[in-house]
Amino acid sequence: MQLSERFYKERKLEHLVENQTSYTLNNAAMHVFETHLQAERVLLQFDQPVLASMLIGKKVMHLRDKKAFDFLPGESLILPSNEMMCIDFPEADQDNPTRCLAMAISDEKIRRVIGLMNETMPKHDGSEWAFVDYNFHFTNDASIYGIIQRLLYLFTENHPSKDFFVDNMLQELIMRILQGSRKKTIGENASKLAGHNRLAYTIDYISTHLHENLSVGELSKKACMSESHFHKTFKEELGVTPIEYINSERIKMAVKLLQDPNKKIKEIYLECGFENRSYFNRLFKRKIKASPGEYQSKFMG
Structure with missing residues (x-):
């Protein structure tokens, strides 16, 4: 991810180990941390829910109820309010600092977005949307990456309407994170949930029939929904x-x-269920950033 020239001009050295540059708006605050020396067991806590995203370098995260794990560029982590992070910086140095974004989002903003989701796009099984109350670690997809990149720009921009712009982007970010969390939960527990959740049933069916020709029409019948309703609910x-x-x-x-x-x-x-090699090649390269042949060559002796 790219940081603006304005960021580099405004950052301030807090102490020898770390730069912290912060921008505060009505419903969120963005902090960019640059760590210049290797360190262990650094504690960090926010009093609001936080999206943390790695920009450059590597951290090792120690969180409650979770084994220590590497936190790498292209990944994000959702943390609830007052969650204590314990962080190692095994690779940071003066010339190549570890760089991470932490965006604290107000509880009120999150509640408003969740209320809107429950009102306008309720879940099909009757359960309600709610903010993740655990440590949700995920790889950014193209949409999340794009939103974070846009927010990095907006927070550092000198524009009289940037609070309004950021507010709109935060709404989309919260919605996409909750959808991503829902997808992960259903995907990882599809077989257990299949008996009482229609989407879980179709996800479980997809996982065991990937090699076959799968159509939305066929899946909607499995879910006992019309094709249009199934497509809308799934999305x-x-x-x-x-x-x-x-x-x-x-x-x-x-x-x-x-x-x-x-x-x-x-x-x-x-x-894998693809009938056309060129279509397979195109999708693979878009997602993996390498052709199938290039990727396979990495594993050749």
Whole structure:
């Protein structure tokens, strides 16, 4: 991610180890931390829910009820209010600082967005949208990446309407995070939830039939919904269309299969349910940033 020239001009050295540059608006505050020396067990806490995103370098995070894990560029972490973070900086140095974004979002803003979601796009199973009350660690998809990049620009921009601009972006960010959390929960527990959740049933069905020709019409029948209602419900709750979800799962499967250097690419894309190699190549490169052949070559002796 790119930081603006304004950021570099306004940052201030807080102490020898770290720069902290902060921008505060009505419903959120953005802090960019630059750590210049290796350190261990650094404690950090915010009194509001926080989106943390790695920009450059590596952290090792120690959080409650979770094993220590690497926190890398392209990844984000949602933390509830007053959650204590314990952080190691194993690679930071003066010339290559570790750089991380922490965006604290007001509880009131989050409550308003959740209320809007429950009013206008209620879940099909009758449960209500709620803010994640655990440590949700995820890889940014293109939409989340784009929003964070835009917010980085807006917070540092000198514009009289930036509070309004940021407010709109925060609404989309919160909605997409909740949809991503919902997708992860249903995806990881599909077989357990399949008996009483229609989307979980179709997700479970997709996972065991990726090699087959899957259509929205067929899946909507499995969910006992009309095709239009199924498509709308799937997109609103999981943040992606059924076809986008299927393609994403097929690419994940292809990534695993390509780690075997003896498998033919044609064999792999057919096994993953793709009928057309050029379509497979295009989707794979868009998501993995390398062609299937380039990716497989990494595993050749």
